[in-house]
Amino acid sequence: MRLLLASASETRLALLRAAGLELEALPARIDEEGVRGALEAEGASPLDVADTLAEMKAQKLAERHREALVLGCDQVLAFRREVWGKAPSPKALRAQLLRLRGETHKLISAVVLYEEGRPVWRHAGEVRLTMRDFSDSWIDGYIARNWEAVRHSVGGYHLEGEGVRLFSAVEGDYFTVLGLPLLPLLNYLGQRGFIPT
Amino acid sequence: MRLLLASASETRLALLRAAGLELEALPARIDEEGVRGALEAEGASPLDVADTLAEMKAQKLAERHREALVLGCDQVLAFRREVWGKAPSPKALRAQLLRLRGETHKLISAVVLYEEGRPVWRHAGEVRLTMRDFSDSWIDGYIARNWEAVRHSVGGYHLEGEGVRLFSAVEGDYFTVLGLPLLPLLNYLGQRGFIPT
Numbered sequence: 049m050r051l052l053l054a055s056a057s058e059t060r061l062a063l064l065r066a067a068g069l070e071l072e073a074l075p076a077r078i079d080e081e082g083v084r085g086a087l088e089a090e091g092a093s094p095l096d097v098a099d100t101l102a103e104m105k106a107q108k109l110a111e112r113h114r115e116a117l118v119l120g121c122d123q124v125l126a127f128r129r130e131v132w133g134k135a136p137s138p139k140a141l142r143a144q145l146l147r148l149r150g151e152t153h154k155l156i157s158a159v160v161l162y163e164e165g166r167p168v169w170r171h172a173g174e175v176r177l178t179m180r181d182f183s184d185s186w187i188d189g190y191i192a193r194n195w196e197a198v199r200h201s202v203g204g205y206h207l208e209g210e211g212v213r214l215f216s217a218v219e220g221d222y223f224t225v226l227g228l229p230l231l232p233l234l235n236y237l238g239q240r241g242f243i244p245t
Numbered sequence: 246m247r248l249l250l251a252s253a254s255e256t257r258l259a260l261l262r263a264a265g266l267e268l269e270a271l272p273a274r275i276d277e278e279g280v281r282g283a284l285e286a287e288g289a290s291p292l293d294v295a296d297t298l299a300e301m302k303a304q305k306l307a308e309r310h311r312e313a314l315v316l317g318c319d320q321v322l323a324f325r326r327e328v329w330g331k332a333p334s335p336k337a338l339r340a341q342l343l344r345l346r347g348e349t350h351k352l353i354s355a356v357v358l359y360e361e362g363r364p365v366w367r368h369a370g371e372v373r374l375t376m377r378d379f380s381d382s383w384i385d386g387y388i389a390r391n392w393e394a395v396r397h398s399v400g401g402y403h404l405e406g407e408g409v410r411l412f413s414a415v416e417g418d419y420f421t422v423l424g425l426p427l428l429p430l431l432n433y434l435g436q437r438g439f440i441p442t
Binding site for chain 2: 243
């Protein structure tokens with residue numbers, strides 16, 4: 049069975065390949081910011097937002113590839129009553145990180161799997177992250193050193209890089225931080241016989 | 246302040262460098278298997294075993310480098326009442342993995358920091374991992390594909406590689422699985438002014 053990833057995230061693709069899966073990435077373009085804003089205005093929960101966006105991406109690709117298994121993924125950041133996507137500029141990222149400093153936020157990663165054009169499995173994982181009380185000068189240096197690497201990441205950090213220095217505590221599944229609840233997905237693919245067990 | 250890592254683990258060195266630390270690795274050779282066996286015979290807990298081995302490594306290097314901060318690390322696997330180190334051969338790893346199949350084990354990672362030849366900080370982290378009910382043929386293929394990559398790892402797996410496919414659940418800190426409770430260490434180094442905050 050051909051497996052397609054409806055995501056441009058190199059981290060997700062690398063995670064799945066490292067686990068031994070053969071797949072191709074074919075990013076599905078949807079108006080993420082528009083959908084997120086509309087859902088948030090309706091009072092949707094962060095989990096609903098991530099799940100809906102993951103489903104939209106999978107669905108879009110699955111319409112054109114009904115013969116394939118299609119994996120849609122999305123990640124959002126939840127802070128107080130707000131749902132955040134990626135910061136559009138270094139300045140916006142700085143403002144986000146200064147608001148998160150010393151506080152706890154959540155990352156929610158959702159995955160939806162389509163088979164023959166229909167959703168057959170979905171899962172969402174949640175992680176709680178607490179930022180330390182870093183200095184203004186430290187965060188300026190951090191953004192200058194890391195913007196290009198993290199600009200496509202919700203929250204503006206990679207735990208596998210200098211981003212780990214933002215935090216005093218991370219509670220939850222590492223793969224969910226990276227944007228994909230990997231273990232539940234692998235277990236489902238194994239149960240269905242799509243990968244050797 | 247010069248920082249030395251008393252460990253041959255490339256994973257630990259890469260973790261610390263990715264977090265932005267400058268350090269050198271100078272493995273300290275101690276009789277790990279002998280010490281582990283002696284401590285286990287005395288009824289030492291897995292945490293005591295890991296902590297003692299981490300301290301011995303740091304101490305040995307610190308004696309020769311009193312001007313440096315020296316980081317000693319160790320990781321053990323705890324299953325029922327046993328404490329395991331690295332498997333010495335593919336055959337031994339197969340026997341270990343078959344015993345762990347369908348069961349929950351723990352990884353304990355300890356770190357001890359020496360300054361001016363004396364221990365100044367220590368921490369240990371624990372993670373619970375549950376293996377899925379994989380087939381004999383799958384595990385044979387897994388070992389054939391991964392032995393060279395994982396032979397220096399307690400448990401014989403890398404969560405960042407195909408090793409993730411061994412598991413149905415991983416509960417706890419990812420860095421502790423990799424062999425180093427990174428966040429507590431970074432927070433201590435920051436509090437002491439050894440790294441910018």
